[in-house]
Amino acid sequence: MAKFILKRLAMLPLVLLGVTLLLFGLFNSLSPEMRASIYVKDPRQLAALDEVIRKYGLNDPFHKQYSRWIGEVLSGNLGYSETAKMPVTEAIAAFFPATIELSVMAFIPIMVLGVWLGTVSAVHRDKWIDHVSRFISITGYSLPSFVLGLLLLMVFYGMLGLFPPGRYSLASDLIIYGGNYQPYTGMVLVDSLLNGQPGVFVDALRHLVLPAASLTYITMALLVRITRSSMLEELGKDYVRTARAKGLPENIVVNVHARRNAWIPVITIASILFVQLLGGVLITETVFAYPGIGRWVAQAAVQLDIPGVMGVALLTSTLFVLGNLAADVCYALVDPRIRFQ
């Protein structure tokens, strides 16, 4: 297993090289003036365009610009992100913990509810619970995330005053920046507990409820559908009929036999969903004013913030490789027939 994992990890630098070459090549197909636009935001600065191009070497040949960038990356410097207003490494360290927090808060209910609903839906095919489950899936798929987000915000913040947007309130802000609070991980839920601040923990949790709920509802749909179809396939197989014929209780048949075999596609989708969440969720972060990585990278892409986009591309590529690796490991754990070959 260790050999398999090391082999997969050894592929990572090649994947990253490919991704960066592709992205850098795409960016370089744009004119230097377009790439300089990140530094020229106002018509008052138009006259300085040539000087900006010269200063940042935007007119240099592709290989020169790429080797300059990769040289900096190898020395640990990912450059400065104009959209994040800080070095890329700092930006990743600043935004990523918030994204992890939101992703985990959404991913737990996505997995629990998604697998449960998918299973129940398959077991009770064409019964009312199946219809409910399909209704949830269809609306989750089709409802635009900004509509759902604003609806939740209007009801639970505007009407009921329960779950505000942002990451924490002004009261927590005073504690967090009061001087006696250590940001150990950058994740407010974890740091508040480590700092013995249950009030901040509850406050941060309140702020996470709506974005997590919104993400859960929208993202869960795919998992429900996959679990349902995978379970239906397994439940129709001979070994399930045999298990039932020999008198095994239904919950054992479903939960132990069928579901275990239905896990493979679910794991594949779950790993992709989790990595997607970690890559950032633009609309949800925008609606709920949540400072995650999605909002940053979207701005970086639109404004041609090349160091920002390249930094996040390196991060997400790494996450995808690791996510696939984790999925492969999970396959073997749930199905011993699969070996690391």
Next chain:
Amino acid sequence: MPRFKTIFSLISLLVVIGLVGACGDKNSAAKAEKKAAAATKSKNPDTYVHVTISDVDSLDPAWSYDTQSHMIIENIYDYLVTYKGGSVNDLEARISNKVPSQENGLLSEDGLTYTFPIRKGVKFHKGGEVTPNDVAYSLQRFMLFDRAGGPSSLLLEPITGLTTTRSKDGKPLDEAYTKVMAAVTVDGDYVVLKIHKPFSPILSILASWAPIISKEWAAAHNAWDGTKENWKKHNNPDKTAEGFHDQENGTGPFMLDRWDKKTKETVLARFDDYWRGPAKLKRAHIKSVDEFQTRKLMLAAGDADSIYADYLQQPLLKNLPGVELIDDLPRIDMNPAIFFVFKIETKGNPNVGSGKLDGKGIPANFFADINVRKGFASAFDYEGFIKDVNRGKGTRAQSFIPKGLFGYNADQAAYPYDIDAAEAFFKKAHGGVLWKKGFKFTLAYNAGNQPREVIANMIKRAVESINPKFQIDTRPIQWSTYLDLSNKSKLPMFILGWAPDYPDPHNFAFPYMHSDGNYPRLQRYKNAEADKLVTAAMTERDLEKRKAMYFRLQEIAYEDVPTLFVLNSVLYRTQRTWVKGYTYNPIHPDAPYSCPLYYLSKE
């Protein structure tokens, strides 16, 4: 089972209708907001929260050239002089004890030497008192910093006569250092400023730019130490190279508590030793929230004291309990404006079609014919734009000088919306070939800018209605591409605007009318008389003569029609009624959404 499915389908339909209804029902949404607003009292009476859409770029006064950064800088630093209340013409003393004038003897007869008596007892946030050396250093650093695309030339040019501190190959010029250091000197308790030519707006520039910083603190935080040996190292530096980027040691009423780049939030804390006495507010949070509905809900819930909102959003903010809209606040800007390019770059340019006047494109000199420009000028419904897009707010712009600014001529002729006249001009254009063959080109606007999109489509509809052979494609283009194409003169027409650096007609005349100005350079427009007048008016000290020059320049703008000026715009401010002490001054950065926080309080 089929019966169950029918019932279930009906229930599903009702739920969907209910959800959509909850989203779309304005009454229930409004009720929710009213309930929230009515039930909420100021949650944090000492803390002011402003929620906007942009964030700070840099807190270095010599770097920042955007309104959001400038708005923070204005509250943490002091200037030599500042604007009095809501006036853009009257100045009052700050770090300088007096506003120099010939009456008080602090401005020389020839208008070239300004003497600033430096106030004593003004404390920096991190210790120490302001000295004349600090003041001189502040001005010198502002000019010698000179980052590409930055604000340094605002002072550098009128003071030294140089537009840049670098040669064409980007190397710092010794001449720049010599001239700057000779222009700003210390004489006992005074700082003496000698300018290149008489330039009356210099005090207005000093009221908004080059705030006072500590020389000692600067040197200790990677900034220039004031010596000749080191100035080149600090010329056009990287954004984060110097401590001023995200730290400060100013003398203003507020100190920087933190600039949280992650949440796009700037937090200011009151400076209790402020020389004019402490501010009423203890803290101020300036947050960035992109989504308007979220900002509105924060305002309704009392989590925000004021928010950014434009006119298209105004109906959604009216009648919110506890919220007031301060409307019809005049701006000093010229935005939007529609530019004609006199010599279009047609090579490899899909925006000009065939590149010929054959009905399938336009030639490079399409807009060089004045009848084409006059035709377009007569085919735009200025009043209709103001009525429909700006909800009737603002007035028709007469020319490039905004209403309310010195030099504005209310009687200046402007082309009315007259389709018949437009037709007559088009018939005369290009010797009648244009009318016979027709034309086709692309009118682009920067993506996401709704008013500019409407302008493009209004022009398209009006011009195409005159002759079926006239075709205009309208197209949104990303800002980066827009910049690229307009800079290469590849957009036959483009729509942009201008916000002032200081309230003086020169700050509009140069970018709109001088051949080296920001826009004529892209338009490839040159009028020798206009060039001479712009330069002469800048230094003219006789106000009547100066006014006459600007009147003539506006006549030239009417005669040549290089640009269409659309609107003298107004804005509105949205705030909770418990916010007191707000004074509008259009020259404040990001006004009316933000203001000097010193005067604000919450009740």
